[in-house]
Amino acid sequence: MPKLDLDSIPQTNATGYPPEFADKVQERWYRALAPAAGLKDFGVSHVELKPGAWSSQRHWHEGEDEFVVLVEGEAVLVDDSGRTALRPGDCAAFPKGDGNGHVLVNESEESCVFIAVGKPAASDCHYSDIDMHLEEGRGFRRKDGSGF
């Protein structure tokens, strides 16, 4: 049956971020829907941000498009142009290589939920506000190329 039983899909707060940058996403709880549903053309995540949680560190990808739609609660989209409130039904798109670091932050007192579509990050990813860079094939490094 094509409707997804979300409760049956494992929810995780795992992150590959180094410990010093992981605190913002500790209460980001996500489900990888595409493998659970047998989809291969693109990735889909169901993401719940508890109050205070961030969707990621603010970043942009060189090689992967991203799309999000908010389905529950409220979030603040922070990017180079400032702060924008997102409410259920609001959509945001992050074309690859646009150089505009973005993040969703839950500043409310209730959880918010969004669906994120993209591909697994394979290209370089740039972090706008912290000394971290995701280098293709080498994982997370400091901006001078050194390891954590």
Place this chain on the structure above:
Amino acid sequence: MPKLDLDSIPQTNATGYPPEFADKVQERWYRALAPAAGLKDFGVSHVELKPGAWSSQRHWHEGEDEFVVLVEGEAVLVDDSGRTALRPGDCAAFPKGDGNGHVLVNESEESCVFIAVGKPAASDCHYSDIDMHLEEGRGFRRKDGSGF
């Protein structure tokens, strides 16, 4: 600014279906978000079904995965296993080649809105309930291969 101004993106009820099968989708109003937003890795449509409208004729694709999340109102997902109510936040996935024809129908008295993710249909598409077949490179045909 990555938040999409949905009102500024043209909404259309265009369909390539032959007239005899187009009535069900006449009140399906959609916006192609990916080109408007500069996304190329996948397609994203914002779809509003007015009361009575169908998302498509019931179908399945040989070569394209599809994913939907309902963001407003209610819809009934009809597939080979029967009827399933979808409410805001509910997700459904349609892996390519699964042979399970699916359609969303708005049986309520209010519009419903969902986000659909996929790729442009390039492979054969099978229609479960009507004498129509989308043949790769040849467009819509009857199931015996003849034209409309």
